[in-house]
Amino acid sequence: MFGDFFAAIGDILTSESAYINAFTFAVFLAFGASGEWVAEKSGTLNISIEAMFLAGAFAAAVGLDRSGSEVTALLFAIGASLLVALVQAHMSHNLAANQFVVGLTLNILVLGLASFLASELEFTTTQSDTIAIPLLSDIPLIGSALFDRAWLFYLIYAVVPICWWIVYRTRWGLELRASGENPQSADVSGIDVNKRRRQGIYVVGITSGVGGAYLVLAAVGQFEDSIVGGRGFIALTAVIFGGWTLRGTIAGCLLFGLVLSFRLSLPGLGYELNGDLLAAAPFLVTILVMAVFAARVRPPNGLAQPFIRGLK
């Protein structure tokens, strides 16, 4: 049994297509997770990332059908996702409604909206073409997984560094981190804490919009309302897995991406595994990983706590 397991892992690690599958999911997660990391640095545990992914995916599908342009579709996606972010941000960091309540409600609302509209509107999507980067795509095993991809995939090479840069190298990022670590002190220092937190949510809105567009246009090729299917929460746990470092978050995305890809990769490699188990595996692994790591990492001190001046 365990022998089989390790044999399977070994096969995956030596199979080019398995790498392609793993990175497909990992990059999807990483789009959301890198923005989520920014939001969490500012003090928001943003569970509406699920809704943001879905809104992005839906809008990208409709946008592509209506405009025929993938760039326009991406803008549609970012717009829709930002709209979710706007509601989340203002309800939780302006009206001071509980952020989990708002996030949960948005998840349910957007799922309802997307499936309602998907059945009311007619649209078709096509999968975008891959662009091979000369030389790099020839690297054995991982070359085509990383460098022979749709153009949306390559955006990850910009999104992750940008997220890091704005958080650690700009005054905005310093203020954002201060808002997440000690909102009272940040406020007394003259920082508009809730504004920084709202902006943190806009960042995850943008990146998960890109993630949604990537998912529907580059990874899957068509929209269905179960396209995100709880994977937003996995992106969110990647941040915890990473101990609120961007490097760790990306590592989490790679790990979870790999597990998510089992369902595609293993049957292709000739392994007959229980389908339900494979479908549940990413979630089980996520829970297990948190059980191991959650107690060891230190979250931002103000995470998930609303800030209202005068209330401690």
Next chain:
Amino acid sequence: MVADDHSSGTHGAVAGSSDPAAAPQRAARRRAALRLDGVTKTYGAVTACDRVDLELVPGRIHGVLGENGAGKSTLMKIMIGLVLPEEGVITIDGDRVRLEDPTDAARYGIGMVHQHFSLVEPLRVWENVALGETGKLRPADVRNRVGEISERYGLDVDPDDVVGELPVGMRQRVEIIKCLRRDPTILIFDEPTSVLTPAESEGLFETLRQVVDEEGRAVALVSHKLDEILHATDEVTIMRQGQVVDRVVTADTTASALATAMVGRDVSLRSERVALGVVDTAAEGTEIPDTHPEDEPTVLELDGVTIRGRDGRTLLDDLSLSVRAGEIVGVAGVEGNGQRPLGDLLSSLTALDDGEVRVRGATVAAGAAGAMATAGIGVIPEDRHDSGVVLDMSVAENMALIDAPAFQRRGLLQKSALRERALHLIDDFDISCSGPDAPLSSLSGGNQQRVVLARELSASPAVLVAAQPTRGLDVGAIEYMTDRLRRAAEDGVGILLISSELEEILDLAHRIVVISSGRIIGEMSRADADLDRIGMLMGGQAA
């Protein structure tokens, strides 16, 4: 002259142009850097500031003296833009201004060093210093500036240290650098010495002198401590119940005159004078309860207690102490040296990494929910909102937090019995509230404190831990609290008095232990207590 070219709100570098000869003059006609005229702020029925006038002059240290509740902190908040006054005019360098938020205040050259710092612990010193500024972030520049300022004022701070890893005294220096880096024309200090050893306080006052004499800034020193006002200021405004009651030149006044003005009547009760810091206990004797604990059994023993924080830092370090029945043991020390972990330990909030806690000889499971309370340790916590009360519950419920099961009949909580007991305690402890059903959050701080006191004492504890029990209370409430503590000791309760107010300890404790960096580094009976020695111990020097 520096003082007269402030109109832009900012001027040159930190050094500015200085004219040491001119600064110390009593330049009464000099233009005020900041003026408040008739500033009023009310909260509901309470007028926190009632037509307050205040003038801060460049080159002078201006004391703002008042009891807790006199309106000092509201006044400060108005000056740094955290609170908008309802009436009144604020003028800076002759221009009328409106301070909407701290950024506004900073723009006009007002900087503040907070009592509870405005620092973000996980960030580095330079990052904290850069916080709240505008423009492009240039880490190298900020680091250099921190180094320069640190050197100029002899503050000895490394820009790359993580603030959370610094001792409290150092954090205040970071706060001061953060403030000076903005080159303020007006500096406000809020109770600055409460986190400092006597020696560190001296250092701070020297820095203040440098800031006003050499650089011509205006400084406001807000405090409730007479000695520090007398020692460090040039002139002083005294506030009482939201109003300015007097304004004097410090050199022309005395401690008792200030105390009288501050409290509004002759201060005859000695505990009041202790609270104000004007009692010379050596000359006047103390209020130590007349018990003979040396013959009594030990009720509380801490034996080699060690606690490490989540980040691995040692909070309590092999700490041992004991309290006998009827004895008051004072734990003296500068804030942030382990008092809080000690209080948390005795509130069951922390587990031990090493050592043992014994109550009446029996070992208590540290950290287990309710273990300390069950063993007979009552606690008046340092921050009652953290571990003393539930704000959204009623007064009656708050009094029953621990012993609720005693009011259970046929599975139901007997609300009438709860209420009755509460009425009794409200009466007994003279708690001002609308009744037992009033939500605790509707009570004033002093009355919330009395609810805690009533609950803890009515449980007849073997030991009462009083952590900073008089902090934030006004003189009358302090009197009440100390009286209650003394009576409890006379009733045979062992009392561990953890306080950063040395006067309070000298006045009440049979025995004094000094805590520094989580260790007990000195112990003496009250009779042998020597201020100089305690001061040195508080600074961490074994003497």
Next chain:
Amino acid sequence: MSTGFDRDQVEAISLTPGTHEHEDPTDFHAGERRSDGTPVHSRFVGIGETVGLYVVCVVIALALSALLVEATGGDSGAVFAALLDGSIRGPGRVGVTIGVAVPLLLVALGTIVATRAGLVNIGQEGQLFMGAAFATYVGTELAAPGPIVIICLMIAGAIGGAIWAGIASVLKYRRNVPEVLTTLLLVTVAAQAVGYGLKNQWLLLAPAEGRANRQQISEQLAENDRIPRITWFGNEFPTSVFFALAMTVLVGVVLAATVWGFRVRMLGQNPQTAHRAGVAASRYGGAAMLISGGFAGLAGGAMLAGGDFGNYTLVPGFPSNIGWTGLLVALVARQQVAGAVIAALVFASLRTGSGFLAATGVERRVTDVVQGLLVLALLIPPALLFLRARRRELAAAGDRT
């Protein structure tokens, strides 16, 4: 006002929107703001204004829904009429609505218990499914007189839900994993786990005869093993409604008037004070979590044996959002049991009403949108009232400076 913001742990977030009426007087110096015991800021808004605000928010939510329907080519008037017909006006529809309200109410009761303890359990959908699976197993396997089977299957349901919530509870108290995430993730796992059960005859799958090949369906509950249904004024509904109402009273009383409820509330409002006073978070919070999952499981059992959801069989997708909706019911009711009864009926109406939408040509999932918008809308007034009181105070002060 009930609970407000928790001041301590990431894990201990109250679900109630911000309603703290007091400021923390400790910032800077305790006591300076209020020395005579009066609250710092009075309520600026009267009852009328409060009601008005709620009405406006609900109207906006409904208007947005109507707009959506119109924009997609539907007739919003017809939609609302159909919703009313389907939930109340149609003959016998009140009974159907009541039947749907039962599991919603049960889920909401559990949510209220967890929330009062300061926990964020948002995995009721999965806990409910687990409960339904356990109930199915017992209900189809146990050979005993009907009433005993019914009682046993309900108990099994509660145990199933409690186990599922218990996983999150153990991870929270032993491993410091935020329950908000584990409960969520376990929803998907529950669906897969039950799916597995429905593929294996030794677990839940019905015997091969009487079902299509590869169909995932459980054996049907025997007629005697179903919750009896009664008919009042032409409306038929399951008697489990009385059970649910009894539970409502029980939860209300336990939370408000027992030592256990007192301690749970203490834990939810100030975990540190509670710990010092002898309330171990792992014990009381853990129990609250189990109860919360147990109620979701009970809802699963009631759905299975009640007859309003499917044909007394378990199939994939069985919970059909009842868990999520029940959670929303608790939120909208702002953690008050009485409010939960009303909210459960309203949300049940939306659901039963949606069954009549086919005639209007509008996809029935539109009611999910209406429901979501309604919840969002209902989150706004309490938050707005709270903040406005603060802002007015500041503004009133600002004008005269």
